[in-house]
Amino acid sequence: MIQREILEILACPKCKDRVVVDSSTTWLRCDRCELKFPVRDDFPILLLEEAVPGPNSG
Ligand SMILES: [Zn+2]
Numbered sequence: 001m002i003q004r005e006i007l008e009i010l011a012c013p014k015c016k017d018r019v020v021v022d023s024s025t026t027w028l029r030c031d032r033c034e035l036k037f038p039v040r041d042d043f044p045i046l047l048l049e050e051a052v053p054g055p056n057s058g
Pocket residue numbers: 012013014015016017030031032033034
C-alpha cells in the first residue's frame with residue numbers, strides 16, 4: 001500500500017504533474033499523459049522506459 005504522503009511528492013517523469021493510484025494500486029497513473037507506471041515491492045517505478053499506455057489511450 002502506498003502512503004498518501006509519498007504520493008504527494010511523486011510526479012510524472014514526463015509532464016511533472018501529479019500521479020494518482022490506479023484502481024489496482026499496482027499502478028500509478030498520469031491522466032495527463034495517459035501513462036501508467038508500475039509499482040514493485042511498494043516502490044513506484046516512475047521511469048518513462050517502464051511506463052505503459054493507460055486505458056484511455058489509443
Ligand atoms: Zn504525465
